[in-house]
Amino acid sequence: MKYFALVLVFFTSFTFTGQSVFNSEGASVTKADLETNYYEKDSTANALVIYEYGNSYIDKNSFKLKTEITKKVKIFNRNGFDKANLEIFLYNNKNKKEKVSDLRATTYNLENGSVTKTKLKNSEIFEEKYNENYTIVKSTFPNIKEGSVIIYSYTLESPFVFKYKGWSFQEDIPKLYSEYNTSIPGNYEYNIKLVGFLKLFHQDSNIRHNCLSVGNGGYANCTDTRYIMKDIPAFIEEDYMTTKSNYLSRIEYELKVFRGFDGRVDNITKNWKTTDKELKTDNNIGRQLGKSGGLKNLLSDSIINENDELKKASKILEYVQNNYTWNGKHNLFKDTSVKNLIKEKSGSASEINILLHNLLEENDINVKPVLISTRNNGLPTKLFPVISEFNYLIVAATINNEQYFLDATDEYLSFGEIPFKCLNHYGRLLDFKDASSWIDISDEKVSSRFYKAELSIDAEANISGIISSKSTGYHGLPLKRSYYSNNNQYLDYFKETYVNLDFLDHKVLSEGKTSYEFEEEFEIVYESDITANNIYLNPFLFKFFTENPFKLQERTYPIDFGYKDAYLYMLRLEIGDAYEILETPEDCVLKLPNNTGSLTFTTTVNENSVLLYFKFNFTQSYYEPQYYDSLKTFFGKIVDVQKNSLILLKKKQ
Numbered sequence: 001m002k003y004f005a006l007v008l009v010f011f012t013s014f015t016f017t018g019q020s021v022f023n024s025e026g027a028s029v030t031k032a033d034l035e036t037n038y039y040e041k042d043s044t045a046n047a048l049v050i051y052e053y054g055n056s057y058i059d060k061n062s063f064k065l066k067t068e069i070t071k072k073v074k075i076f077n078r079n080g081f082d083k084a085n086l087e088i089f090l091y092n093n094k095n096k097k098e099k100v101s102d103l104r105a106t107t108y109n110l111e112n113g114s115v116t117k118t119k120l121k122n123s124e125i126f127e128e129k130y131n132e133n134y135t136i137v138k139s140t141f142p143n144i145k146e147g148s149v150i151i152y153s154y155t156l157e158s159p160f161v162f163k164y165k166g167w168s169f170q171e172d173i174p175k176l177y178s179e180y181n182t183s184i185p186g187n188y189e190y191n192i193k194l195v196g197f198l199k200l201f202h203q204d205s206n207i208r209h210n211c212l213s214v215g216n217g218g219y220a221n222c223t224d225t226r227y228i229m230k231d232i233p234a235f236i237e238e239d240y241m242t243t244k245s246n247y248l249s250r251i252e253y254e255l256k257v258f259r260g261f262d263g264r265v266d267n268i269t270k271n272w273k274t275t276d277k278e279l280k281t282d283n284n285i286g287r288q289l290g291k292s293g294g295l296k297n298l299l300s301d302s303i304i305n306e307n308d309e310l311k312k313a314s315k316i317l318e319y320v321q322n323n324y325t326w327n328g329k330h331n332l333f334k335d336t337s338v339k340n341l342i343k344e345k346s347g348s349a350s351e352i353n354i355l356l357h358n359l360l361e362e363n364d365i366n367v368k369p370v371l372i373s374t375r376n377n378g379l380p381t382k383l384f385p386v387i388s389e390f391n392y393l394i395v396a397a398t399i400n401n402e403q404y405f406l407d408a409t410d411e412y413l414s415f416g417e418i419p420f421k422c423l424n425h426y427g428r429l430l431d432f433k434d435a436s437s438w439i440d441i442s443d444e445k446v447s448s449r450f451y452k453a454e455l456s457i458d459a460e461a462n463i464s465g466i467i468s469s470k471s472t473g474y475h476g477l478p479l480k481r482s483y484y485s486n487n488n489q490y491l492d493y494f495k496e497t498y499v500n501l502d503f504l505d506h507k508v509l510s511e512g513k514t515s516y517e518f519e520e521e522f523e524i525v526y527e528s529d530i531t532a533n534n535i536y537l538n539p540f541l542f543k544f545f546t547e548n549p550f551k552l553q554e555r556t557y558p559i560d561f562g563y564k565d566a567y568l569y570m571l572r573l574e575i576g577d578a579y580e581i582l583e584t585p586e587d588c589v590l591k592l593p594n595n596t597g598s599l600t601f602t603t604t605v606n607e608n609s610v611l612l613y614f615k616f617n618f619t620q621s622y623y624e625p626q627y628y629d630s631l632k633t634f635f636g637k638i639v640d641v642q643k644n645s646l647i648l649l650k651k652k653q
Contacts, residue, residue, distance in 0.1 A: 105156070
C-alpha cells in the first residue's frame with residue numbers, strides 16, 4: 001500500500017489521454033452525452049461518471065464545514081439503473097447533526113431526436129433513520145432509461161469541523177473527470193493522505209488571506225487546493241486482494257492540531273509515545289498483559305519442567321489451543337478479561353492470545369504483543385497513531401534469536417503460524433519498557449501442494465494406483481481442519497468432486513492436527529476414455545486450478561496472495577506391453593518477470609512408462625499491479641496445461 005503525505009509539499013503529475021466524445025468539462029449535458037451508449041475504455045461498464053465536482057470550505061458566517069457536490073452520470077444499460085438511486089449518509093450525535101440542502105436532480109433523455117428533462121420533485125426525497133448515529137437522505141431519479149444522463153447537486157453542512165470531508169476519486173464504475181477543491185484555514189492542521197495507486201492528473205494550491213475572521217480581530221488565512229483525476233478505471237473486486245478500502249483512490253483527512261483564535265492549541269493527533277502510555281494502562285490491553293493471577297496450576301509439570309525453550313513454548317501454545325475455545329469475536333478494545341476466559345474456557349481472540357502471552361512470559365519466554373489489522377479491516381496508517389484501525393492481537397515470541405508469530409485461536413495452526421486473515425503486511429509491536437515499533441507481518445515459509453501419482457493401465461484399459469499428496473502451511477490448513485473435524489465425511493468431498501475416480505482406500509500419514517504438513521494417500525481406479533483402439537488420457541487426475549482467477553481488462557491494485565507458494569504434480573504411468581504411446585503433451589517453460597515465478601511442464605517416455613512433471617511457483621506473496629497481465633497469462637497457461645494435456649495410447653494388435 002502506498003501512502004502520500006500531502007501536508008507541506010504539493011506535487012503535480014500528468015498523464016496524457018485521448019479525447020472522449022462525452023463532455024467531461026462541466027455539468028451541462030450535450031447531445032453527444034445522450035447519443036453515445038458505449039465507453040471505449042471499458043466495454044463492460046454499466047454506467048459512467050462523466051463529470052463530478054466537490055468543494056469543501058469553512059463557512060465564514062456559521063463556521064460550519066460545507067461541501068458542495070455536483071455529479072453527472074451516464075446510464076448505459078439496465079444494470080446501471082442503481083446509479084440513479086441516491087443515498088446521502090448524515091452523521092449525528094446527541095447535540096449536533098449534519099444537514100443537506102439545495103438537493104436538485106434532473107434526468108435527461110433523447111426521445112425522437114429531442115432532449116427531454118425530468119426534474120426530481122421534493123416529494124420524491126425521503127429521510128430515514130439508519131442507526132443511532134446516521135440518517136439517510138434517499139431518492140430515486142425519475143424517468144430513468146437506457147441511455148439516460150442524470151445530473152444532481154447538493155450542499156452538505158456539517159458542524160463536525162474536526163472531521164474534514166474526504167473525497168473518493170474511484171468507485172465501481174469508471175469516471176472521466178473528478179475534481180475536489182478544499183479550503184483549509186491555517187488554524188486547522190490536518191494530516192492528509194492520498195490512498196490508492198492512481199496518480200493525480202493535476203494539483204495546485206495557493207494561500208487566500210483573511211478567509212475567516214472573528215469579532216476580536218482574529219483572522220486566519222486559508223490554503224486553497226485543487227485535486228484532479230481523469231480517466232479513472234472502475235474498481236472491480238477480484239481474487240487475491242485484501243479489503244478494497246486499501247486500494248480505492250481517495251483523499252482522507254485527520255485533524256492534527258487546532259489553534260484557536262484565543263491562542264489555545266489542541267494537539268488532536270497523538271504520537272506513539274503518548275499512545276503507548278495509554279495502552280499500558282488500558283483495561284483491555286495493558287492491564288490484562290502480564291497478569292500472573294489465575295495462571296498457577298494451569299500448566300502441567302511436564303510443560304513447566306521442559307528445558308528446551310522451543311519445545312516449552314510449543315507445548316504452552318498447544319495447551320491454550322486445546323483448552324480454550326474462540327467465540328468468534330475479536331474484542332480488541334472491548335470487555336477483555338483473561339480471568340473470565342480461564343473460568344468459562346471460551347473467549348475472544350484478544351483474551352485467548354493475551355493468556356498465551358502471559359503463560360509464555362510467566363515461563364521466561366521473551367514475548368511481546370502485536371496489534372494488527374486483519375486483511376478485511378484495512379491497513380493501519382503509519383503516519384500517526386489511529387488505534388481504532390487495529391482490530392486483532394497476536395503474540396511475537398523470540399526464541400534462540402528467532403522470532404515466531406503465534407496465535408492460539410485455531411487448534412489446527414502449527415507453531416509459528418497465524419490465521420491467514422492476519423497476513424496483512426505489518427503490525428505494531430508493543431513494548432511498554434522501551435517503545436512500540438512497526439514490524440513486518442509475513443510468512444517466510446513457502447506453502448506447497450504436491451501430488452505424486454504412481455499408476456498403471458491393464459489390458460482392459462483400467463487405470464489404477466496410488467496418488468500421494470502433501471500440503472504444507474496454508475495449503476494444508478483447510479485440509480487438516482476438514483479431516484480432523486469430521487474424517488468420516490472427508491473422503492466424500494473427493495468422491496463428489498472427482499466423479500471419474502473410484503476411491504478404494506484413503507490414508508492420512510500426518511502426525512496430528514498441528515503438524516505443518518498434511519500427508520495422505522489415495523488408492524484409485526480410473527476408467528479411461530476409449531475411442532476405437534485409442535485411449536485419450538488427461539494425466540491430471542487432481543487439478544490445482546480449474547479456471548483463471550484473473551479476468552479483468554485492467555487491475556489497478558496489487559495481487560496479494562498473502563504467502564509464497566509452490567505446486568508440483570508428478571505422474572508415472574506404466575503401460576506394460578499391451579499399449580504403445582502415440583502422442584504426449586508438448587513441453588513448456590514460462591517465467592514471470594524478474595524471476596518472481598516459473599512454470600515447467602515436461603513429459604518423458606521411458607520404455608514402457610510415461611513420466612510427467614509439472615511445477616510452478618510464486619516467489620513473492622505480493623505483486624504490484626504492473627504484474628497483472630503477466631500473472632493473467634501465467635494462470636491461463638496453468639489452466640490450459642491441466643485441461644488440454646492428453647496422452648494418446650494405442651492398443652497393440
